[in-house]
Amino acid sequence: MKPFVFQNPTKLYFGQGQIRHLIAETNQLGSRVLLLYGGGSIKQNGVYDAVMGSLKEAGAEVFELSGVEPNPRISTVRRGAAMCREHRIDWVLAVGGGSVIDCAKAIAAAAVFDADFWDVVSHKRSAQGALPIGTVLTLAATGSEMNAGSVITNEETQDKMGWNSPHTFPRFSILDPAYTVTVPRDHTVNGIVDMMSHVLEQYFHHDEATPVQDGFCESIMQAIVETAPQLVQDLGNVELREIIMYCGTMALNGVLSMGVTGDWANHDMEHAVSAVYDIPHGGGLAILFPHWMDVAVEQHPERFAQLAENVFGIKSAGRSPLEVGKEGIQALRNFWRSIGAPSKLSDYGIDDSRLVLMAGKATTFGPRGRFITLTLEDIADIYKRAL
Amino acid sequence: MKPFVFQNPTKLYFGQGQIRHLIAETNQLGSRVLLLYGGGSIKQNGVYDAVMGSLKEAGAEVFELSGVEPNPRISTVRRGAAMCREHRIDWVLAVGGGSVIDCAKAIAAAAVFDADFWDVVSHKRSAQGALPIGTVLTLAATGSEMNAGSVITNEETQDKMGWNSPHTFPRFSILDPAYTVTVPRDHTVNGIVDMMSHVLEQYFHHDEATPVQDGFCESIMQAIVETAPQLVQDLGNVELREIIMYCGTMALNGVLSMGVTGDWANHDMEHAVSAVYDIPHGGGLAILFPHWMDVAVEQHPERFAQLAENVFGIKSAGRSPLEVGKEGIQALRNFWRSIGAPSKLSDYGIDDSRLVLMAGKATTFGPRGRFITLTLEDIADIYKRAL
Known part of the structure; x- marks a missing residue:
């Protein structure tokens, strides 16, 4: 085998009912939360209510950005990063599948980046840091819940590229298989x-x-x-x-x-x-x-x-x-x-x-x-x- | 499967030549190092020299505690913890197999514990924290290089017990298989x-x-x-x-x-x-x-x-x-x-x-x-x- 360096700090909460840990995580990461999700299926299957219930119980102030695309776009990343700066967001919570999580990573890193974030996605520069990221997974697929990678699409130039940074491992990910039964x-x-x-x-x-x-x-x-x-x-x-x-x-x-x-x-x-x-x-x-x-x-x-x-x-x-x-x-x-x-x-x-x-x-x-x-x-x- | 929580923050440097990362780790963790090892085989096989070379190059002041037993003893833990306090040690570097690493975890936690550390080993109380721990593995066996567990023997009462703490994951572990060829x-x-x-x-x-x-x-x-x-x-x-x-x-x-x-x-x-x-x-x-x-x-x-x-x-x-x-x-x-x-x-x-x-x-x-x-x-x- 080749010499390698391995480190994966993500804390995994796996199994039914693990959403209960969201309160303690919120208490630790901060009260100003950017909640990111996709097309709204989480409002039909009860996941949104469970997440909001925990965030409220933790006394969080929640700012929502919904409509993250299946192939998440750099324009959405820019919008989310602007929200983070405007509302002095403490951390980003992605509720969804790999697209939402990938977008959350980009937003969290873009929020503290000093130029346009496409420079990072297109490998011109490296991310300088990131707000903490948490995830609640609703689709088993990409593995983004426990790695530092992200794939973002530039809809203007029709480019889709993967990037990563040691700063963008989720701090925690909640994986409840019951949240995926309606997929x-x-x-x-x-x-x-x-x-x-x-x-x-x-x-x-x-x-x-x-x-x-x-x-x-x-x-x-x-x-x-x-x-x-x-x-x-x-x-x-x-x-x-x-x-x-x-x-x-x-x-x-x-x-x-x-x-x-x-x-x-x-x-x-x-x-x-x-x-x-x-x-x-x-x-x-x-x-x-x-x-x-x-x-x-x-x-x-x-x-x-x-x-x-x-x-x-x-x-x-x-x-x-x-x-x-x-x-x-x-x-x-x-x-x-x-x-x-x-x-x-x-x-x-x-x-x-x-x-x-x-x-x-x-x-x-x-x-x-x-x-x-x-x-x-x-x-x-x-x-x-x-x- | 059962619901579970998983987190393992240890950074693994695996493969030949990975000792080169020791300098950067030392620069990060601090210059006052307690170097822990066992019976001296590391002085015959060149590992001691490689480690000391890196520590010196990083400008570290090294305090040595050798002679850690194959079944490490609480008396050695107490002695190491006293050295940490006396010399204001920044972090503990274990060079050896599972015994030395287990002992390093106990010393690192005992150094910041407010009573006798056997209370922790015997499950009466929990560790309150630990100095950072690094390891250079010289024996493939226990897995202690990438977990938070430790087994310590009380030679007076003839008890040998396992304990662990979220504080005692090694920050980094260097695993060079060439260091084990003389075992x-x-x-x-x-x-x-x-x-x-x-x-x-x-x-x-x-x-x-x-x-x-x-x-x-x-x-x-x-x-x-x-x-x-x-x-x-x-x-x-x-x-x-x-x-x-x-x-x-x-x-x-x-x-x-x-x-x-x-x-x-x-x-x-x-x-x-x-x-x-x-x-x-x-x-x-x-x-x-x-x-x-x-x-x-x-x-x-x-x-x-x-x-x-x-x-x-x-x-x-x-x-x-x-x-x-x-x-x-x-x-x-x-x-x-x-x-x-x-x-x-x-x-x-x-x-x-x-x-x-x-x-x-x-x-x-x-x-x-x-x-x-x-x-x-x-x-x-x-x-x-x-x-």
């Missing part, structure tokens, strides 16, 4: 694809002597493959929601990438698609990842054979790694289709008119990927396969 | 048994819907079972040392116990043996654990069958969980024996004269264990089986 099937499925993609991005590496890291990846993927088909048939099942919620957090809190350098080209490719077409991140990954695999398996079949055997239970039976690996890719395709994930860009009405534009955006910082390297042309080809 | 075979083996026991203690639980946690446990144990036999034949192999070092840390940093309640009776039983006979912790666990398993498998065979299949690759072939589980226990015995771990209390010269005394100490706080419950009599019986 509709398509969002549930996109979340599952997203978390599994996070594992895959880290699983595809060339580092040696990583049996524990690889086993951890396989354990999470096995749990997803076993749990997801049951969950999509039984969306209100809290126990299944709990397993999936746990998988989502563990998939991207830094544990899986200790000592390994993952690939991450699929995320770059998907961000470019979402930036241009504003499609769901998980849906884009479900479409692109198998096509990336079709390319990668030809170069490094062994890793795919391991995936096939250890996650999908495919027996090698004396066949070549390439044959076994390809059967594993087909098993992944079948699995994602079986739970209702999209499989073609045309499922979102995307045609071949802007493939090179997107490939250009995906390669803003040069060729992508570490497990295999993709040029602009390679990426355009994968988009084409995915039509 | 002799018996210490290496005891460390391997210790870390595997930590996994087993957490693996034996009755919580439902924990496929990820169980898979993580099995991944670490698989890696140990695969790596340890090679390592004992090739003690200077840094890559094998690295895998084992990583296993030791992950085995007890809180990740495996998210949402589950482990058993931990074997640790209570072993601490009582070590308190009376001062034997190595890992050696004691190697002796006791299989005998505990012989008892537990009769009550809950399914878990043992899973261990047998997923860690030792034993095929169930239509047999009962009890049969398969028992074969798994035999496989564990064979594995530990194959790497040279002890298997009988008499290997340490322990006879039947103080079994009830030890069983009484093990049950100071009542019956032990959560996977199965053991009374004083049950524990005396396990000691007897282990003679």
Whole structure:
């Protein structure tokens, strides 16, 4: 494995009823709270009331910013940061999924940044600090509740970029699986694809002597493959929601990438698609990842054979790694289709008119990927396969 | 799974050459350092010089306390705490294995405690704070480098007890596997048994819907079972040392116990043996654990069958969980024996004269264990089986 530095200070409150800790956290972080949420589903499922009840009980003064977009925009970040400064906000509370949490991180950092925050998102400068951030998770997907990363879209330039800072780990995150039972099937499925993609991005590496890291990846993927088909048939099942919620957090809190350098080209490719077409991140990954695999398996079949055997239970039976690996890719395709994930860009009405534009955006910082390297042309080809 | 709270703020520097971060950490934590170590092996293998070089380069004033015992004693804790107060120590740096780190935690907390620190170790009171702690690990075993726990022995009363506090997570830990290549075979083996026991203690639980946690446990144990036999034949192999070092840390940093309640009776039983006979912790666990398993498998065979299949690759072939589980226990015995771990209390010269005394100490706080419950009599019986 590679030398690495790991630190993750986020305090996780996991399980039913953990919202009760919000009062003590509020008492600690301050009384002037910016409450951030998305489209209002939290007002229908009771989460908003539970959160407001705790904030009020803690004597907090709450300033609300709702309507955070599924692909959160820099304009919203700017608006939130202005609110923080105007109202002398002590800390930012995100109630929602990864989009809301990502936006909260950007707002919290933008509030104490001395220039326009797109400079940070676009990697021109580093964040200088951040207001404290807390989260109440309502969608199992991105893992943003326990990492320092954030993805923000510039709607004017149609760019979508990931950034992070040691300042933007949430101080605490409350993960109550009961808060996710009303998530509709398509969002549930996109979340599952997203978390599994996070594992895959880290699983595809060339580092040696990583049996524990690889086993951890396989354990999470096995749990997803076993749990997801049951969950999509039984969306209100809290126990299944709990397993999936746990998988989502563990998939991207830094544990899986200790000592390994993952690939991450699929995320770059998907961000470019979402930036241009504003499609769901998980849906884009479900479409692109198998096509990336079709390319990668030809170069490094062994890793795919391991995936096939250890996650999908495919027996090698004396066949070549390439044959076994390809059967594993087909098993992944079948699995994602079986739970209702999209499989073609045309499922979102995307045609071949802007493939090179997107490939250009995906390669803003040069060729992508570490497990295999993709040029602009390679990426355009994968988009084409995915039509 | 059960609701849980997780937070682990320790910063991990893992890999060869990571000692270079010691200078920056020293600059941050303060110039008056209490350097804690054990029997002096660090002076032979170059670790002492590397540490002192960095401390000097950072301009630190170093106060040394050496001779920390393999089972660190409360008298040493008192002496260290007095040094901290006398010399206005800023922080404590432990260079060694789990014993030295455990002692450093106790010293750091005792230095700011208003009464005798045995009150904390014996669970009468809680720690009130602690000086910052840093560690440079030289033995892969206890996981103390990335958790808040500590085990201290009262040599006068022959009690050995575990305690912890949110204040005693190391601020940072430097884990360079090259620092462990000179560890002799018996210490290496005891460390391997210790870390595997930590996994087993957490693996034996009755919580439902924990496929990820169980898979993580099995991944670490698989890696140990695969790596340890090679390592004992090739003690200077840094890559094998690295895998084992990583296993030791992950085995007890809180990740495996998210949402589950482990058993931990074997640790209570072993601490009582070590308190009376001062034997190595890992050696004691190697002796006791299989005998505990012989008892537990009769009550809950399914878990043992899973261990047998997923860690030792034993095929169930239509047999009962009890049969398969028992074969798994035999496989564990064979594995530990194959790497040279002890298997009988008499290997340490322990006879039947103080079994009830030890069983009484093990049950100071009542019956032990959560996977199965053991009374004083049950524990005396396990000691007897282990003679």
